[in-house]
Amino acid sequence: MAVTEAHDIDRSRPMTREEKKVILASSLGTVFEWYDFYLYGSLAAIIGAQFFTSFPEATRNVFALLAFAAGFIVRPFGALVFGSLGDLVGRKYTFLMTIMIMGLSTFIVGLLPGYESWGMAAPIILIVLRMLQGLALGGEYGGAATYVAEHAPMNRRGYYTSWIQTTATMGLLLSLVIILxxxxxxxxxxxxxxxxxxxxxxxxxxxxxxxxxxxxxxxxRIPFLGSIFLLLISLYIRLQMEESPAFKHMKEEGTQSKAPLKEAFGQWKNAKIALIALFGLVAGQAVVWYSGQFYALFFINNVVKLDQFTSNVLVAWSLILGTAGFVFFGSLSDRIGRKPIILAGCALAALTYFPVFKAITETANPALANAQANTEISVSADPETCSFQFNPTGTAKFTSPCDIAKAMLAKSSVNYTSVDAPAGTPTTVTIAGTAIPVYDGTLTGDELKAAKSAYEKTVNAALTTAGYPIDPKTNTTVAKADHFFDIFKAQNMKLVLLMTYLIVLVTMVYGPMAAALVEMFPTRIRYSGMSLPYHIGNGWFGGLLPATAFAISAQSGNIYAGLWYAIVVAVMTVVIGLIFVSNNGHRRSLFGDDPEHQVHQSGYKDAPDSKGW
Structure with a gap:
């Protein structure tokens, strides 16, 4: 107990200049890793044209599925692999491994010849590199959060780990700016x-x-090749680091776990903490985080129909204005606890998403908003022929007339109602009183092309007559930025403020998250324990958000209906978090191993009696 008390006293003092430098360096290296990961997502369409388009459709679909898996599904496996290594061999050396794998994989993507030069080998190598990126990212966040928290003073963990929380947003911002x-x-x-x-x-x-x-x-290729300089800087920085004090203390006491994965997830007393962390904190954080950044970008670009440059500029400025919120809310959580801030962010998102996204549409594209409000459109079809068009990899085929009609209207940002027709009734789309029959998607060859072309021309003409701005060249009401600093027009400024509000919600749920997760797990399994729920929450709950939102919108006939996915998950997290998550984690030491402190110092109400707390 005396050793633990000495460490607690030592950790409560202000951090030295060298310790602050180490934590800043750790955050900077993580920015570079997120930059590397986001580059592929931002340039996916261009890269796909270089590596996949020469293949038959079935082969392209396989590669699309693998690329999707690399980006999101693989991350939890990286959390398991590197989380285990971090608990066995230390935070510093695992850190070096993740940055090396991520940095070299990204650099090689920039060098990799396309299909025209290397044939089948090119896309296969690209997918392997993406898998390595996903694995490395799966191990990066847990290491960064654990390392920083174990260096920070006990009463300032939220503040110092909040710098780690800025790294994902800063990585996204850096990638957008470099690409532009x-x-x-x-x-x-x-x-x-x-x-x-x-x-x-x-x-x-x-x-x-x-x-x-x-x-x-x-x-x-230039942004990928340029990442080699970021890799060299990150390696230099991380080689200067010392191992985390908590890990060294545990190693000196001989309390290391010999099987961290088995201990973290094979024992119910620890596994239930991971489940509560996932459903009571991370799942809601993930959907708010993805909604405020990625879905907001998708929404203004694909739904509201702003051009890509304008969309990137507006999101970049909202990130610049809102990023300080990570540090503000992280610091605030040191005083009032992590739980109320995270759950308040989830609750605010659930309450305000509909009015905020509607305001974005009305501001960014008034002609579209006016057409949605004043045009009656319906799809009449046998409900048995209508699918839920969930298609995260872009490989599924929906060929029934009902699916064709709903998909086209949804992609045109049209609001419509569904009318259930008797079995065998042909599907029709009715626009302002004009009924248009829908072609059969099971047709083939020239017959299919002719039917599709005729149908789309007829529907687009009817929508244009009804007031929908189908041709972007003739829509003078849509927001547009001519250069990066073109945000001071009233329309653009209002959009930046609306999206900055979404970023502020992101900072509320994400700013205190690293400290909250670190405090829920004992030192001996901390890296493993916190990494898996974080990456399942963000990789799966968050990563599937755009595809799920589109499927819900197409099914319901309302461009805002997809927001229900984020709202339901956020409300679930508020309920579970209120019941099961404690708000006392910010008061406990990361060095303590005295069981009598565990109930009031841990991040979980019924903390297990385990060495390393």
């Missing part, structure tokens, strides 16, 4: 590149050779 700068420079200073297929010139419908803008042809 490189894209503008390359396209402005280099000529379009002629395209070839199997060594022959690729011709367009008019018989002319297809030309590709230089950024899509080769400029996309």
């Amino acid at each position: 700068l490189v894209q503008s420079y390359v396209n402005g200073n280099y000529e379009p590149v002629p395209q070839f297929s199997n060594g022959e010139p690729l011709l367009g419908p008019d018989g002319a050779q297809v030309m590709l803008e230089p950024f899509k042809a080769w400029g996309w």
Whole structure:
């Protein structure tokens, strides 16, 4: 007990300049890792054209599925692998492994020749590199959070770990800014590149050779290649670090776990903490985090129909304005606890998402909002022929007339009602009183192309007549940014403020999260214990949000209905968190091993009697 008390006293003093430097360096390295990971997501369409489009559709679908799995499904397995290593060999050396794997994988993507040069080997190597990125990222967050928390003074853990919480947003922001700068420079200073297929010139419908803008042809590689400098900086920084005091203390006492995964998840007394962390904290945080950043970007770009450059500029500015909230709420959690801030963020999201996203539509694209409010559109179909169009990998096929009608209307951001028709009744779309029959998606060849083309032309003409701004070139009401600093027009400024509010909610749920998770697990299994619920929550609950939201919107006929997914998960977290999560974690030492302190110092009400608390 005396040893523990000495450590508690030592940890309660202000941090030295060197300790602050170590924690800042740890956060900086994590920014680089998130930058590496987000590059692929931001450039996925361009990369897919380089590596996958030459394959038959079935093969492209397999690669799309694997790329999706690498980005989200693999992350929890990385949490298990590196979490176990972090608890066995130490935080510092596991840190070095994750940054090396992530950095080298990203750099090699920039060097990797496309399908035209290497054939089948190119996309296979690309998928392997993506898998390695996902594994490394799965081990990075738990290590960063654990390392920083175990260095921080006991009464300042929320503040210091909140810098780790800024890293994902800063990584996203850095990737967006680098892409915007490189894209503008390359396209402005280099000529379009002629395209070839199997060594022959690729011709367009008019018989002319297809030309590709230089950024899509080769400029996309520059952000990947540039990451080598970030890797070298990160390696240098992390090589200067010392092992975490809590891990060294545990090693000196001989209380290390010999099987951290088995102890963390094979024993109910610890496994139930991971379940409560997942459903009572992380799941709600994940959907609010993805909604405020990724879904907001998807929404203004694909649903509200802003161009990609404008969408990136507006989101980038909202990130710049809102990121300080991570540190503010992390610091606040040192005084009032982690639980009330995280759950308040989830509750506010559930209460305000509908009005905020509606305000974004009305501000960004008034013509679209006006058409939605004043045009009656319905889909009449046998309900047995209508699918729930959940398609996270983009590989599923929905060929019934009902699915075709709903998918097209949803992608055109049309609000409509569904009318149940008797079995065998042909599906029709009615727009402002005009009924349009829907073609059969099981047709093949030229017959399918002709039917699809005729249907889409008829529907688009009817929507245009009804007031929907189908042609973006004629929509003068839509928001537009001509350059990065073009945000001071009233329309753009209001959009930035609305999206900054969404970022503030992100900072509420995410700012105190690292400290909250670290405090729920004993030192001997901390890296493993916190990493898995975090990456299941963010990789699965959060990562599936865009696909789930689109499927719900298509099913219901309302572009805002997909928000129910985030709202339901956030409310679930509020309820479970209120009942099962304690608010006393910020008061306990990460060094203590005295069982009598566990109930009032842990992040879980019925903390187990385990060495290492």
